[in-house]
Amino acid sequence: MIWQNYIYFVHENKIRVTHLCGVIRIPQTIIIHGGAGYWREDRLMKALNFLKDLGEKSYKVLLEKGSLAAVEYAINKMEESPLFNAGRGGAPNLLGHVELDAGLMKSNGEAGFVASVKNVIYAISLAKIVMTETDHLMIVGEGAESLAKIKGLWVPENELLTNRTINLWRESVSGLLQVVSGQLSKERLAEDNILRRILDYYPHLVEFLRKNRAYLEKLQMKLGTGDTVGAVAFDGDELVAGTSTGGLFLKLPGRVGDTPLPGAGTFANEKGACSATGVGEDIIRVMLAKSAVDLTRNLSARDASREVFRILGEKFKIRAGIILIDQEGDWGIYHKTPKFPCVVVENGSLIIKDEWRE
């Protein structure tokens, strides 16, 4: 098949591409996601506009500086924006603090992860420092904060909390306290109420708080979600995946999600690169990102992104979305959440949508 200036042909079960001038040319592609989940219409529109502009800018970085620089650039911009659940605007935990997770992985096996880190906007850049400057793969909590201080990435917490996240936290926690004390039943909350969704994600939270009153007391004293971001890129040579998040809203302090766990929320090897988002506990249980990349051995990335949900979904609930790219530059996006705003820029052509399930 001839399309634009490329010839597409099937070889070893995969679609390959050759430029008409005879030189094998692999598409250069970047995919960026703004998080899989429930998005209110007004914020979704803002996020899509933001992603369109970001897609164009990140593609330029991809062409000039390669996959790693493009993934870091794209994620940094979303970490800076209060629209997404990463860096500034990251979801507060149960006690109202922002604890971030981030991960970065390259096809040659180099990787860096940070988990449960406070006081940082650019968590993905901290993960890159773990990758490029230390002998370790993952640094968490206070150790990660010390590293952020040394590298000039530390910021006070008020730079991470936004009016929106503070209000959401107050509203949800006061509702939660009423549920815990039996004054309000979960069923009386509207379908789209954030607390109702949280109680679906965490079916044991109310019981946990009833049994562990120390948390309740802290909450009572203190009373007074956008989504995770990620990117995968292929510059014709290197595949890179990166993800950054504030984690799930109202998580218990110290909870680590899928994002900084290699193979769960972030994964890359010589076959493919994948970034996942959604309910971290669902994603970790099935090692979603690695499972998707493994399927690209026999399937195109497009088919693999759907198949992984079909196969693993037979046994497990997977409330998540993924972006996936393979060594031929083929890509796929799929999700089991209501919305998943993503932008793809492939050889300069841009596609932007908030649903990818056809």
Ligand code: ASP
């Ligand atoms: N996967 C993230 C976590 O569970 C949250 C998200 O993607 O929105 O920490």
